[in-house]
Amino acid sequence: MTADLIAVVLLLAVTAYACAGGTDYGAGFWDLVAGGTERGRRPRWLIDHAMAPVWEVNNVWLVFVLVIMWTGFPVLFQTVFSAMWLPLALAAVGMVLRGAGFALRKPSRRLAGRRLYGAAFASASVVTPFFLGAAVGGVASERVAPGTDASADVWTSPTSLVFGFVAVATTAFLGAVFLTGDARRFDAPELVGYFRRRALGSLAVLTVLAVVTGFVTHEDSPHVWHGLTRGLGLLFAILAGTAALAAVWLLLRTPGAWARVAAVGVVASAVVAWGMAQRPYLLPTSLTVDEAAGAPSTLTWLAVVTLVALLVVVPAVVFLYWLDTHGELEELTDSELGGGSDPDGDRTVFDS
Template sequence: MTADLIGVVLLLAVTAYTCAGGTDYGAGFWDLTAGGTERGRRPRWLIDHAMAPVWEVNNVWLIFVLVIMWTGFPVLFQTVFSALWLPLALAVVGMVLRGAGFAFRKPSRRLAGRRLYGAVFAIASVVTPFFLGAAVGGVASGRVTPGTDASADAWANPTSLVFGLVALATTAFLGAVFLTGDARRFDAPDLVGHFRRRALGSLAVLTVLAVVTGFVTHEDSPYVWHGLTHGLGLFFAVVAGAAAVATAWLLLRRPGAWMRVTAVAVVGSAVLAWGMAQRPYLLPTSLTVADAAGAPATLTWLAIVTLVALVFVVPAVVLLYWLDTHGELEELTDSELRGGEGPAGDGTAPGS
């Protein structure tokens, strides 16, 4: 029972990282495709302002995933990171380069430096979700089993390829939807239209890829395909489809806060559908939740620590997102810093 509970927590953590981290990766995708210096100036300005307050906190969910894997399901952790070390290593390198590129781009005073760091940030934002998706595809295909040696076949197969493309389209979709809302918040009507068109386009691509995924998994991952067409897997797949229709409808009208909710519902439901499709396996069809679980005492303490962490972390993250969406985290401009204005703009230097 405890193992099943921890398995659910692991799936929810993966879902949270897919939605929160995916939004940031999507912003990087649109940064890459924004165009040249002049054409891409406005979209990149919005991306910088939208991401700056919250982009680092999204990795909290990735840390949850890793801790739960190696503590609660050590066999799963060992198997996945042994068989899929190459795509996962490339994804980690992408995360590091992406963070460095974003952090150094804005303060860089030289145009060449900003272009270099911006390119690193944007390219890494595409590479990372693709390889993470390919690794997930390797698991879903059933090619990763206990004792599997690392090989290209474990992650360079039809299911991995289509999962990698789905991950990339998913991040682009989430990023465009959230940037549409941010453009409205920053009163930039030209960017509202810019990112709304991209949100609709990426949703169309994601829909096509979802259909392709059905055909590919039917041939290459029959267990997962069966799970996606029956029971809870089918239920969450239908919810994802309904949320996609709702998101498209909201995007075609005046964009509002609800489109973010429905967009997250699309992605979150799709991840839950995949998780339910694999039941009771963590690695279809070779490793069940019960077989992969650690010692009962370890699982009990992991459940307690997870509960305590969620009590402290979730309210803090929710507060951070609320402050960000209500414009409470705007950074001081150069003129305000040089002029010594206080937070209230009364001319009082900070700390006086």
């Protein structure tokens, strides 16, 4: 019973990271395809201002995922990270480059430096979710089992590749929906339509990829396919489709908070559908929840620590998001700080 509870917590943590982290990766995707310096200036301005207050905190959910995996399900952690160390290592490098690029782009005084850091941020925002999706596809395709040796065949299967593309399309959809709302919040009406079109376009691509995923998993991942076509897996897949229709309707109207809720509903339902489809396995057909679970005493303490962490972290994160959406985390103006502006007009310079 405790092992099942921890498995549900792990799935919810993965879901939270897919939604929160996915939104950030999506912003980086649109940064990458925004165009040259002049054409992409306004979209990148919005991306910088929208991401700045919250981009670091979204990685909290990834920390939850890793801690729960290696503590609650050590066999799962060892198997996955041994068999697919290369794509996971590339994803980790991408996270580092992405964070460094975003943090260093704005304060850089040289145009060449800004372009370099911006390119690192944007390209890593695409590479990272692709490799994470490919790793998930390796699990879903039944190619990962205890004792599996590291091999490219594990994470380059048809399921892995399509999951990688789905991950990129998902982040693009989330990022565009959230940036549409941010464009209204920052009073940039020309960017509302800009990102709304991209949100609808990326959802169309995601829908096509979902259909392709169905055909691919039918042949390449039979256990997950059967799980998605019956029971809770089918229920959450239907919820994802319903949320997608709601997102389209809301985007075509005046995009607001409910459009974001619908977009998150699409992604969250899809992730939970995948988790339900794998039951009772963590690694389909080879490793069940009970077989992967750690010692009962470890699981009990992990449940207690997780509860305490959630009681502390979740309210703080929700409060941070509330402050951000209500404009309480905006940079102070020069008049408020009593300083001057630098030549670029986007930083405050204090007199020494």
